[in-house]
Amino acid sequence: xxxxxxxxxxxxxxxxxxxxxxxxxxxxxxxxxxxxxxxxxxxxxxxxxxxxxxxxxxxxxxxxxxxxxxxxxxxxxxxxxxxxxxxxxxxxxxxxxxxxxxxxxxxxxxxxxxxxxxxxxxxxxxxxxxxxxxxxxxxxxxxxxxxxxxxxxxxxxxxxxxxxxxxxxxxxxxxx
Numbered sequence: 001x002x003x004x005x006x007x008x009x010x011x012x013x014x015x016x017x018x019x020x021x022x023x024x025x026x027x028x029x030x031x032x033x034x035x036x037x038x039x040x041x042x043x044x045x046x047x048x049x050x051x052x053x054x055x056x057x058x059x060x061x062x063x064x065x066x067x068x069x070x071x072x073x074x075x076x077x078x079x080x081x082x083x084x085x086x087x088x089x090x091x092x093x094x095x096x097x098x099x100x101x102x103x104x105x106x107x108x109x110x111x112x113x114x115x116x117x118x119x120x121x122x123x124x125x126x127x128x129x130x131x132x133x134x135x136x137x138x139x140x141x142x143x144x145x146x147x148x149x150x151x152x153x154x155x156x157x158x159x160x161x162x163x164x165x166x167x168x169x170x171x172x173x174x175x176x
Contacts, residue, residue, distance in 0.1 A: 025049060099149045101171040103164040107138035111160045119160075121171075125153045133171055136164060151175040 032040050032051050040051040103109070111119035111134055121133045127147040135142045151173040158170055 097175055098154060099151065099173045099175050100169040101133060101145065101147060101149075101173060103136055103166060103168045103170055104145070105136060105138050105143065106166050107136040107143070107164060109158045109160065109162050109164045109170060110135040110137060110142075111156070113142075121147075121153050121156075123153050123156060127151060127153060127173065145170065147171075147173060149173055149175050 028040065028042075028049070029051060032053055038053045040049075042049040111121075113120075113135065120135075121127060121131070127133060128150050129146065129148055131147045132144045133147050133153070134145050136145055137143070153171055154174050155172040156170070157172065158164055158168070164170065
């Protein structure tokens with residue numbers, strides 16, 4: 001049996017053999033991400049992989065520049081490292097007697113039941129365990145958040161209408 005391949009097919013096979021495989025590129029991304037290297041470039045026979053590390057995530061770009069019609073290498077989109085939500089640090093947060101009321105879900109924070117109503121609580125208000133302090137809307141469901149502790153509201157950490165993450169502190173309460 002005799003196999004005959006055209007010149008273009010041979011170029012394609014040679015190019016595919018010289019390119020990095022997706023798993024190899026993913027491994028490179030992980031190695032670069034775990035190292036102190038900020039830029040990495042690999043070129044071999046028309047294939048080029050360039051990786052530049054930004055703060056918490058790594059960007060990767062892969063391209064093939066061959067004269068023959070060759071399948072393009074897809075750019076890999078690494079999963080962004082999820083940074084912990086930023087928590088506003090204040091002087092009062094240093095006090096160990098403060099209780100953080102946190103969001104039990106991802107959603108939108110509201111201080112009142114409607115824009116026309118007054119806020120559930122304000123700084124300086126006394127609250128009990130069952131006092132509703134705000135609403136977090138998630139998927140068109142309005143969930144009332146209670147204080148969970150008896151005390152005084154010391155600080156409101158988020159603004160009305162702001163998106164909040166699971167576990168993000170909403171209020172600081174001085175426990176009684």
